[in-house]
Amino acid sequence: MMKMAYKVVIIDDEAWTRDTIKRIGQWHRYGFQIAGEAADGISGIACIKTLAPDLIITDMQMPGLDGAGMLKIMQEENINSKVIVISGYDNFHYTKQALSSKVMDYLLKPIKEEEFNGLLKKCADELKTTSLSKLKNSSSLMGYVAKDWLDEYKKIRDDYRNCIEGLSKRGLLLCTEQLSKKVNQEAVEERKLRILVKVNYDLLRIVEETVITSQIDQNAEFMDSDISYTIKENSSVEELMAHYREVGLQVISQAEDRMSKSSRINIDAIKEYMLNNYGDNITLGGMAEKYHISKEYLSSLFKKETGKTFSDYLIEIRMNKARSLIVEYNLPIQRVAEMTGYIDITHFYKMFKKYFGTSPGRIRESQND
Secondary structure, X not given: OOOOOEEEEEEOOOHHHHHHHHHHOOOOOOOEEEEEEEOOHXXXXXXXXXXXXXXXXXXXXXXXXXXXXXXXXXXXXXXXXXXXXXXXXXXXXXXXXXXXXXXXXXXXXXXXXXXXXXXXXXXXXXXXXXXXXXXXXXXXXXXXXXXXXXXXXXXXXXXXXXXXXXXXXXXXXXXXXXXHHHXXXXXXXXXXXXXXXXXXXXXXXXXXXXXXXXXXXXXXXXXXXXXXXXXXXXXXXXXXXXXXXXXXXXXXXXXXXXXXHHHHHHHHXXXXXXXXXXXXXXXXXXXXXXXXXXXXXXXXXXXXXXXXXXXXXXXXXXXXXXXXXXHOOOOOHHHHHHHOOOOOHHHHHHHHHHHHOOOHHHHHHHHHO
């Protein structure tokens, strides 16, 4: 069984500080996983209560509820996560609160990489030998929202994953729209913030896992700090969904580019197969399965490389072959329909007239005149 990573929440109102912390931390080495980010104390508390992190790395000087106030709330509510305080302000009030809250250490900016990773190692060692008292709803909304709401949310969330893995941009847009409507059903802002934290956590995990399993270039521009969304007290559902809509679309585009480079020869092979087997029951789904790629990806790649949809290309092959069989070989129209993959003669007549602008019989007559 895979060992669960220790969850980390980073709370700082300065984006560059959060990025520095994420960049210099040897997270994997010491068994940590960044579960969420927040830009102020209010959203930080929401992250902590929702995600129940093993380690909290927080600034002290923040807008609204500052670090001292946040640590006080944690102390009053018996939240026992490990805490590392990082601040650019050597302030006695903050230091006193940090010490009374039993934080692991208090670091001043600029952060020293060696010192910071030393604290991560120390924290990991302590976590191995102690058991934190976890919050009841660790990374879950169970008991916090209605079961029906939660079931519907999970379905949409899973659809979001399926759309990214299936490279469906249209489906991705629909899922983010549905998620927006779902979260906006919650009218109480404090509860909505907790829900946003959970949704942010879920979608970030989905994107990260897709990037890894799809072997996408993790050095791509959006694969740096932009892949994650930082929760703020005034974060809106629309802002969060816009972020994961854009990131999801970029992940799909990256995956399409990677697959296109490794699968270009498949389009030529597919075209040749269609040309040689036009009389068989050829479908987009069947061809995708044959060449071990998704139906959505094959449809997109085929249109990109041929300028035509899979269906239009197949119809073109069949209609040109049908015309040749009627005019040059003078075969019965019923037989031509069967040979070009049409069991229903009425459907064949309809497709032929739509393609050539006239019926099979008139084509034959015009050639015999």
